[in-house]
Each structure stands twice: as C-alpha cells, then as structure tokens.
Amino acid sequence: MEALDYHAEERRKAEFNLDEMKIVWAGSRRNYELSDRVARLVASDPVFRKDNRTMLTRKDLFKDTLRKAAHAWKRIIDLRLSEEEANMLRSYVDQPAFTDLHWGMFIPAIKGQGTSEQHEKWLPMAYKMQIIGCYAQTELGHGSNVQGLETTATFDPQTDEFDLHSPTLTSSKWWPGGLGKVSTHAVVYARLITGGQDHGVHGFIVQLRGLDDHLPLPGITVGDIGMKFGSGAYNSMDNGLLRFDHVRIPRNQMLMRVSQVTREGKFVQSDVPRQLVYGTMVYVRQTIVSDASCALARAVCIATRYSAVRRQFGSQNGGPEIQVIDYKTQQSRLFPLLASAYAFRFVGEWLKWLYTDVTQRLQANDFSTLPEAHACTAGLKSMTTSVTADAIEECRKLCGGHGYLSNSGLPELFAVYIPTCTYEGDNVVLLLQVARFLMKTVSQLGSGKKPVGTTAYMGRAEHLMQCRCEVEMAQDWLKPSTILEAFEARAVRMSIACAKSLGKFSNPEDGFAELSPDLVEVAIAHCQLIVVSKFLEKLQQDIPGKGVKRQLEILCNVYALHLLHKHLGDFVATGCITPNQGALANEQLRLLYAQVRPNAIALVDAFNYTDHYLGSILGCYDGNVYQKLYQEAWKDPLNDTVVPDGYLEYLRPILKQHIRTARL
Numbered sequence: 001m002e003a004l005d006y007h008a009e010e011r012r013k014a015e016f017n018l019d020e021m022k023i024v025w026a027g028s029r030r031n032y033e034l035s036d037r038v039a040r041l042v043a044s045d046p047v048f049r050k051d052n053r054t055m056l057t058r059k060d061l062f063k064d065t066l067r068k069a070a071h072a073w074k075r076i077i078d079l080r081l082s083e084e085e086a087n088m089l090r091s092y093v094d095q096p097a098f099t100d101l102h103w104g105m106f107i108p109a110i111k112g113q114g115t116s117e118q119h120e121k122w123l124p125m126a127y128k129m130q131i132i133g134c135y136a137q138t139e140l141g142h143g144s145n146v147q148g149l150e151t152t153a154t155f156d157p158q159t160d161e162f163d164l165h166s167p168t169l170t171s172s173k174w175w176p177g178g179l180g181k182v183s184t185h186a187v188v189y190a191r192l193i194t195g196g197q198d199h200g201v202h203g204f205i206v207q208l209r210g211l212d213d214h215l216p217l218p219g220i221t222v223g224d225i226g227m228k229f230g231s232g233a234y235n236s237m238d239n240g241l242l243r244f245d246h247v248r249i250p251r252n253q254m255l256m257r258v259s260q261v262t263r264e265g266k267f268v269q270s271d272v273p274r275q276l277v278y279g280t281m282v283y284v285r286q287t288i289v290s291d292a293s294c295a296l297a298r299a300v301c302i303a304t305r306y307s308a309v310r311r312q313f314g315s316q317n318g319g320p321e322i323q324v325i326d327y328k329t330q331q332s333r334l335f336p337l338l339a340s341a342y343a344f345r346f347v348g349e350w351l352k353w354l355y356t357d358v359t360q361r362l363q364a365n366d367f368s369t370l371p372e373a374h375a376c377t378a379g380l381k382s383m384t385t386s387v388t389a390d391a392i393e394e395c396r397k398l399c400g401g402h403g404y405l406s407n408s409g410l411p412e413l414f415a416v417y418i419p420t421c422t423y424e425g426d427n428v429v430l431l432l433q434v435a436r437f438l439m440k441t442v443s444q445l446g447s448g449k450k451p452v453g454t455t456a457y458m459g460r461a462e463h464l465m466q467c468r469c470e471v472e473m474a475q476d477w478l479k480p481s482t483i484l485e486a487f488e489a490r491a492v493r494m495s496i497a498c499a500k501s502l503g504k505f506s507n508p509e510d511g512f513a514e515l516s517p518d519l520v521e522v523a524i525a526h527c528q529l530i531v532v533s534k535f536l537e538k539l540q541q542d543i544p545g546k547g548v549k550r551q552l553e554i555l556c557n558v559y560a561l562h563l564l565h566k567h568l569g570d571f572v573a574t575g576c577i578t579p580n581q582g583a584l585a586n587e588q589l590r591l592l593y594a595q596v597r598p599n600a601i602a603l604v605d606a607f608n609y610t611d612h613y614l615g616s617i618l619g620c621y622d623g624n625v626y627q628k629l630y631q632e633a634w635k636d637p638l639n640d641t642v643v644p645d646g647y648l649e650y651l652r653p654i655l656k657q658h659i660r661t662a663r664l
C-alpha cells in the first residue's frame with residue numbers, strides 16, 4: 001500500500017531538482033550521503049528516542065543523557081565512525097550533553113593552546129574518552145569580561161607547581177557545561193601569578209575527579225548550578241560550579257603555546273598574540289553559525305509544512321478552505337526565514353573556510369588575518385543566533401495554537417536554542433567587538449593601508465559615499481550589483497557617520513560607550529552585508545540540477561530585499577536609496593514570494609531532516625498532522641486515568657460545597 005502523503009500535491013508543484021538541492025544544502029554529495037546515513041542510523045535506534053523527553057524529571061533526563069552518550073560512543077566505536085561522522089551522530093542525537101564540551105571545547109583548547117608535548121600527553125586519553133573534559137572559563141562574577149576573571153594560578157618555584165585558588169565567592173567557576181556531574185578534567189582559565197606579578201588570564205589543565213571513584217579531588221568543590229529555562233531542553237546538560245581551595249597542579253599543565261613559565265618561574269611571552277588564548281571561542285563561534293542554519297531550517301521546515309496543511313477561511317461552494325501558506329502575511333513572515341536559513345548555510349560554509357585558512361596561517365606564524373577572523377566569527381555568531389532565536393518564536397506563532405504544544409517541537413527548540421545568544425559571548429558584547437574593528441578600519445582609511453577581506457568595500461568609500469542607486473522599476477532590484485552596492489553604501493555610510501561622531505569626543509572610550517547603541521547597528525549592517533555578499537558569491541558557482549540555481553537566486557533576492565525593507569530607515573536616512581526605490585523593493589519582494597510559494601515544501605524537504613530529528617508532529621514528512629495530534633493527546637500521563645489524581649482531595653470538596661451550603 002502506498003504511504004499516505006498529505007504534501008504530495010505540494011511536492012508535485014516543485015520547479016527544481018530536489019536531489020540536487022539536497023546536495024547544495026549539504027555542501028557536497030559526500031556530505032549529503034554521510035549525513036543522510038548517520039541521520040537514519042540515529043532515527044532508527046530506539047535508545048535515541050526523544051519524544052518523551054519533556055516529561056522526564058531532571059534526574060531522569062540527565063540519566064537518559066548519560067545513557068544516550070554512552071550508546072552513541074558505543075556505536076561510534078563499533079561502526080568505526082570517522083571524527084566527522086561521530087560529530088554528525090552526536091548532533092542528530094539532538095540532546096545537549098557533556099560530550100559537546102569535551103569534543104567541542106576541551107579538546108580544541110588543548111589543541112590550540114597546548115604545546116606538542118602537551119598534545120602527546122593529553123590528546124590520546126581525551127580521544128579515547130579515558131578522561132572527559134570541559135571548558136571552565138566563566139565565573140559567578142564575570143563572563144563577558146574575561147580579563148576580569150578572579151581565579152588565581154600562583155606559581156610555586158619550590159615545588160614546580162601552580163596553586164589554583166578561588167579567592168572570592170564571585171571567583172567560583174559558574175556555567176561550564178559538563179562540569180557539574182561528569183567531567184574528570186577541565187581547561188581552567190585563571191590569572192597567572194609568578195613572583196607576585198599578575199600576567200593575566202591563561203589556560204590550565206586540571207583534574208577534578210578521581211578516575212576510579214569519580215569523587216572530587218582534595219580542595220575541589222564541584223556541583224550542578226540548577227535548572228535552566230524550559231522543560232527538557234538544556235537541562236540535559238550539567239552546567240556546573242567549581243571552587244578551588246589551594247589545589248596543586250604540576251607546572252607542565254599550564255597550556256604553554258602562547259606563554260610559558262620556566263622552571264625558575266620566569267614568565268615568557270612568545271611572539272604569538274595573547275589573543276590566541278581566546279582561540280577556542282573563535283573556533284566554537286564559527287561552528288555556531290553553521291548550527292544556526294540547522295536550527296533555523298528546522299523551525300522553518302515545521303512551520304512551512306504545517307502552513308501547507310492548515311486551512312482557515314475562504315471556502316467557496318463547500319470546497320476546501322484556504323491553506324494558510326497562501327495568505328500573503330504568512331508568506332511575508334515565513335519566506336524571509338526560509339531564505340535566511342539558506343543564507344546562513346552559505347555564510348557558515350564560507351566562515352568555515354575562513355577559519356581553516358586562519359588556522360593554517362597561525363601554524364605558519366602569520367597572524368595578519370586574526371583580527372578579521374575574530375570580527376567575522378563574533379559578528380556572524382551574534383547576528384545569526386539573534387535572528388534564529390527570534391525566528392523560532394515567529395515559527396511558533398506561524399503555527400497558531402498547535403505551535404504552543406510541546407509536540408510541535410518548537411517550544412523545546414526555542415528553549416534549547418536561545419542561550420546561543422548569550423554563550424560563547426553575549427551577542428551585544430560581540431557586536432561591539434565588530435564595531436571596534438570597523439572603527440579602526442575607518443580610522444586607517446586615509447593612511448594608505450588598504451582594507452582587505454570583508455572590509456575591502458571600505459576601500460571604495462569615496463565612491464560608495466556619493467553613489468546613487470539607479471533603480472527605476474521593481475525588477476531593477478534583481479540585479480546583484482545593485483543589491484550589493486546598496487548594502488555596501490549603507491554599511492560604509494553608517495560606519496563613517498559613527499566614526500565622525502566618535503571624533504567629537506575628547507576621550508575615544510567615552511565616545512565609544514556613549515555611541516554604543518549606534519555602533520551595534522553599524523556592526524549589524526556590516527554583518528548583513530557579509531551574508532548578502534556570500535550568498536551572491538555562492539550564485540557565481542556552477543550549480544547543477546534543473547531549476548536549482550534559479551530557486552537560490554530567488555531566495556537570495558528575498559533575503560536581501562526583506563532586509564532592505566526591514567531596515568529601510570537606514571538605507572533612506574544614509575541617502576543610499578530614495579523612499580520610492582524602497583517601495584519598489586517591497587513590490588519586487590511580493591513578486592518573489594509568489595515565486596517561492598510553489599517550491600516552499602520542496603525547499604524545506606531539501607534540508608533532508610528525518611522525522612526523528614525534527615521531533616515535531618506539525619512538521620512530519622507526510623503532513624498527517626490531525627490524526628497524529630489526536631493520537632498523541634491520549635498518550636499524555638494526565639489521560640492515564642479518566643478521573644485525575646487529586647479529585648477526591650481538591651475537586652470533590654469544591655463541587656460538593658452546595659450540599660453543605662444548602663444544609664446551613
């Protein structure tokens with residue numbers, strides 16, 4: 001019997017080759033095949049079931065996470081999965097766990113900041129998970145201000161050891177994932193003190209728990225910091241607290257690639273920039289951008305599929321009502337998010353390339369592109385996570401009442417996703433880093449130093465400051481060079497206007513603080529330009545498959561023009577475009593939505609998400625939403641009994657009070 005597919009008609013409407021689009025989304029045929037295989041492996045394994053997750057108590061959820069992590073590790077070993085496949089498997093298991101920090105931060109911190117001897121000693125144990133590590137940087141009193149951390153690591157030349165200490169309550173480590181209950185080791189960030197001198201924050205490998213009994217080592221106080229936002233969601237993670245009471249570690253456990261402490265206690269700063277101590281954060285920020293496209297695609301897939309099933313109003317002569325996806329308001333809210341998912345995917349690919357490039361350069365002691373890598377990872381992490389967090393909530397609203405049900409998958413996705421706006425750098429703090437970088441670039445414009453990379457457009461400031469947009473008709477907005485110039489002109493004009501305002505302050509730091517809200521907007525304009533330009537660059541590539549490139553062009557235009565419409569004030573105020581040209585952009589946008597409409601379902605099918613990974617009744621592949629919602633309702637524990645627990649104690653006395661009243 002043929003499987004029921006409520007989206008069959010929608011799928012027939014698609015104007016492009018879906019299989020080829022799946023490959024574009026995955027990045028290559030190889031990636032597609034690997035990811036498809038691993039996703040199915042996870043989906044078909046009962047241990048990885050997650051539909052009951054939000055019902056579990058914290059303790060049960062945590063134990064379930066340990067079970068899944070152990071099972072995942074067994075599968076990885078048994079099937080001899082590569083590192084890439086193992087990462088995919090963990091991400092499809094889709095439950096935050098200590099392993100994210102072990103593989104995602106502990107190991108990268110040792111790799112990036114350790115010496116080759118330290119690599120040889122620690123990495124083999126970490127790769128075999130004979131030790132499990134976390135990244136202990138943030139403290140109760142300081143997260144954003146890394147230089148304000150208070151934990152101390154004081155060198156004792158008598159014993160050739162560091163003494164790790166938490167001198168105040170606010171110096172307690174607070175938040176590190178995997179720390180609370182699991183990690184045996186941590187990379188701890190502490191102020192290095194030698195001979196009474198403070199050399200700032202450095203990383204140290206510290207053992208926290210016994211490898212035989214898992215008990216905290218002497219001098220160490222460690223535990224979980226408590227429940228977090230939402231049910232299920234990030235509560236599978238043991239974010240922890242940690243205090244040191246004069247804990248001793250050997251000198252060779254300071255990560256010594258950036259700076260060293262000699263046997264005599266002499267502090268030696270290598271010729272590598274001290275910012276490499278922040279290198280792990282740059283790495284993770286880069287991965288967060290790719291992850292943003294996955295989370296956004298997931299929410300959009302749910303909302304799009306449901307919008308094609310859901311009907312409201314407009315029945316004619318007893319015929320079917322209108323699919324809500326056909327409402328123009330629904331399209332104007334949903335399709336820009338669909339386009340953003342693709343845009344973030346491509347900028348994520350590019351950022352991965354940039355990160356690989358900077359890493360290779362660093363190995364060859366070329367530090368020239370580090371500021372650009374920092375600005376791009378910080379800015380794009382901030383911009384993509386903020387958009388994605390808001391978009392998940394918008395997708396919930398796009399699904400009406402049913403979006404609020406836990407089994408829509410959207411509430412938990414939202415709860416698990418929103419901390420990305422805070423962790424790995426608060427989004428505003430990171431945008432201010434981008435703004436600093438931009439202001440520095442502007443200040444150097446007259447010096448003959450040519451801006452390169454993502455700020456190369458500033459080298460054309462003279463032209464961009466006075467150019468006039470040539471759009472006369474709506475369709476003129478489809479020209480890539482017109483779009484690009486409008487975004488470049490807006491970004492450069494906003495940057496230069498801010499730089500001029502800064503120049504009016506006698507103390508630049510006072511000016512920076514006073515103008516910080518404007519500087520954040522400058523940084524956003526710059527980041528949006530990067531995303532638009534990387535999408536346009538993607539379209540320069542040879543993209544095979546009937547209609548695939550055409551769909552991507554439509555999505556690229558939707559992405560750019562919806563931003564132009566949303567930030568019209570910036571574009572018009574800086575004189576890049578006229579209000580009339582803004583209205584033409586909006587007219588073109590409406591035409592583009594009509595072109596996306598027949599392809600919408602296939603465009604979300606291209607994400608190739610299994611029903612298991614989506615975890616949503618509203619977003620399931622076959623679109624059989626109502627029957628599944630109905631069946632699912634009966635599985636709720638409240639429906640285990642017809643009369644609820646508590647009826648006799650609490651309901652019956654109220655319901656029977658009229659009898660007592662009547663007797664009075």
Ligand SMILES: CCCCCCCC/C=C\CCCC(=O)SCCNC(=O)CCNC(=O)[C@H](O)C(C)(C)COP(=O)(O)OP(=O)(O)OC[C@H]1O[C@@H](n2cnc3c(N)ncnc32)[C@H](O)[C@@H]1OP(=O)(O)O
Nearest residue numbers: 100104137143144145146147275278281287374423424425
């Ligand atoms: C498959 C793998 C998946 C892995 C996924 C794992 C996910 C697990 C989930 C959650 C994990 C969450 C983990 C965490 O949250 S860890 C803690 C993260 N903490 C932060 O991000 C703190 C944010 N704060 C900072 O980064 C910094 O303090 C700062 C805001 C950048 C300020 O630093 P500082 O005061 O030292 O710097 P200045 O402003 O004075 O700048 C000095 C110059 O340094 C440059 N700079 C700053 N940072 C960097 C960097 N990272 N790289 C390169 N350069 C940097 C800055 O631009 C200044 O340059 P200038 O030229 O102007 O002097």
Ligand SMILES: Cc1cc2nc3c(=O)[nH]c(=O)nc-3n(C[C@H](O)[C@H](O)[C@H](O)COP(=O)(O)OP(=O)(O)OC[C@H]3O[C@@H](n4cnc5c(N)ncnc54)[C@H](O)[C@@H]3O)c2cc1C
Nearest residue numbers: 135136137138142143144175176177419422423424425428
């Ligand atoms: C789920 C989760 C997991 C985490 N995992 C880890 C981990 O594994 N390891 C680890 O070390 N840490 C971890 N963290 C900590 C995280 O990195 C920090 O919380 C984050 O860097 C933000 O720092 P903060 O909490 O100090 O925020 P704050 O800096 O106190 O932010 C509070 C407010 O102040 C504003 N603000 C702060 N500074 C400025 C400024 N200069 N200018 C303008 N506004 C400013 C911010 O925008 C924000 O609105 C995790 C956090 C969470 C929520």
